[in-house]
Amino acid sequence: MLRLFAIAFLLVPFYLAAQVTSSIDSTKIKIGQQITFKVEVEADTTDLVVFPEGQTFSPLEMIESYKVDTTKNNAKYQLIKRYGLTQFDSGSYTIPKQKIIIGSKTFFTDSLRVEVSNIEVDTTKQGLYDIKPFIKVEKSSSNRWLIILGILLAVLLVAFLLYWFIWRKKPLSEDAKIALLPPYDRAKLALKKLDESTYLQNAELKDYYSELTFIIRKYLDEKVYDKALESTTDELISRLNLLKDANQIELSTEDIRNLETILKRADLVKFAKSAPDIELAKLDRNTIDIEIDHVKEALPEPTEEEKLLNQQYKEEQAHKKKRRKVLLTVFISVFLIIATVIGFGIKYGFAYVKDTLIGHESKELLEGNWVRSEYGIPPISISTPKVLKRLDTPVPEELNDRVKITAFGYGSVLDFFSVIVSTTTVAEAGEDNPIDLKQAPEGAIRQLEAKGIKDITVKREQFITPNAAEGLKTYGTARFPILNSENFVDGHYAIIHFVAEGEKIMQQIMITWTDDDVYAEETVERILNSIELKKAEE
Structure with missing residues (x-):
């Protein structure tokens, strides 16, 4: 009995592993060609199965996630999930292990090797042409035109009602x-x-x-x-x-x-x-x-003077009637405007209504057309209100051979709102001498102090992106100097650090904003929730 129990115990892992299998339809493809990654799962009908989503196949890019095929076999479900993958650079790549959750258990697929080769071009049969010039792309429209259309329709409706009930020459009874x-x-x-x-x-x-x-x-x-x-x-x-x-x-x-x-x-x-x-x-x-x-x-005939007085009387009466219409129109228009402002103020807040009518830079950033892009290598994918522009990041001459920094940003830490994404590569770092993630915030804080920012409070917590990349979040309050002034303004900052690729690359996202910016908190939260890291190609 003891021997049978030992054999059964050894077979349990094989039984569990048999529930998840993975395969690809080809191990060799051309650049840009699609391969199909298939995952087969066998599970009880009561188990919840969670397949990987998002760009979890890096360095390969997922271009399509197909629907799950389900077949029932007695008390079991046979689930097949397919993904369309590709790569646009030649080389040898490994599809990383994918996490599958079945009920309360976690399983991992096998890692698979894929060879991506260049497409040979026969220049003797195929002519070569100049690179085509840039084509200007129109900026995508937002829903602002719907708001403008709604306001225009409301104004036209009010104008029609005023004309119909006040200015229209009504048929006489x-x-x-x-x-x-x-x-x-x-x-x-x-x-x-x-x-x-x-x-x-x-x-x-x-x-x-x-x-x-x-x-x-x-x-x-x-x-x-x-x-x-x-x-x-x-x-x-x-x-x-x-x-x-x-x-x-x-x-x-x-x-x-x-x-x-x-x-x-x-x-x-x-x-x-x-x-x-x-x-x-x-x-x-x-x-x-x-x-x-x-x-x-x-009756005597009216004199010319009487006729003139009568004409003047008629003109005065017509002028009084027109003035009453103008005053009534102005009163109704002002009343409707005030009532509309009060109504929207009660629903959305009077500050929001004021900022909508007068304009507010942060509100326009929050409600504008956001841009999702990738910055640095390995890439940081992030959504921002504006495209981040490349920044000059000078490095001391003695460190030129050892440290490389690329940075992209909107605004600066001395502006009322800023987003800066930077990637630092340290040549001497590596698996034997990794970058210490816990020490990274200290350098960022020193950079803030060097800009004249003071009274910095520091808090730290773990930060996990939607695609499960782990980093360190440093945040707190500070007092930011106002440009060309000796005064300071209260504000906040948030710095996210990641260490990637053999522990020799440090990625940083820094966001700063002022205390009195009522729209900044929502903007920052949206930015932080959008951060995703992509693994560098092997």
Whole structure:
């Protein structure tokens, strides 16, 4: 039994290893040619299987990750995952071991060797041509045009509503059209509508005489005596006689007597419940019609001065109406702008709204078109708001043969925001004399102090990139000098260090920003989360 148990114990690793196998369809390819890396996994139906993702095949480049093929065999799943790999430089390369997680266990594939050879060019059959010139590439557009389009549509909508409800010349209603007629025409039209009424058919004499006397009183109020509507019959007749005697109106005594008779009969109908004959009511209507004509004829023609004053009055009224429209439009526009600013301020914060309207450099960096690129050898892949430009990094002459530094950056440590990526190669370092990652931050801190930065606090922690590269993060606060000034501004810094390729290359990412920059924290976090390291070619 003990011997059987020992044999079973020795077979367990082989059983587990048999769950993961890997292979490639070719070990020799031309530059740029694709090979397929295949991983086969056998697992229980309840196990979670995690395949490698991202550029984990360096120095080969993954150009495509295919979907997992799954087949079921009793209580097991047979999973096949394929990757398309290539390389654009000739040489001999090794595909590193790939980590596969099955349930709670971790497995590694075998490392595989691939030979990449140059493509032979027969220059006797294939002509050689000059290198083509650079082609200008248009900058990719952001979603800012959508914001501008939305604002434009909102402005057009408000403008249309203001035009429709305030500035549009609205069609006149029937009553409005009548109100624009001269008093004489309105009086004649009112008599015509009175004829079309059913007052006399229904023997509603009180309403009939009320309407009839209102027509003549309204006409007199507008053309003769401006208190005709509110005066009693005696007061009105007395005023007409005075105007006649003063030669201000050429009405005959008979005309005034006819008006007096009809007005007093109407008073009896309205207040004493008198009921005259229907034909008499019709006769009174015709008399009023005639008297309206007589009053018009009796009125003196307006003088040129009166006509001018009337024109000026109309122009003043039109100017007042236009001014009311302008004031109302301005008030509504200002109200909508203030309401919009307050609404966005409540939702996003008033500082954000202010920076959006006025502009803020860090906000524009954060919301602009970011660039992902690789810097140095071995390459550091990083996303930044702007492309990092190569920086001059002088090295003392005595160290020229031993130290090489390449650096790329945006801004400097004395600016309000900066990103600097550098790669330092030390010739004397190596596996026997490796660069000490823990000592690297001390040199970076000394560089900050040499720039005049003071009161530097230092904290350290492990830093792991999304593709599992391990480094050291040094961060803290400091006081940065303001250029051309003796003053300082409070700020932060973060420095990431990695050691690569035989422990003789040190890679560094340094980011600095000020305390009062409300957008910098999000920008820095986005930059740090984007850092990935790629292994150098063997």
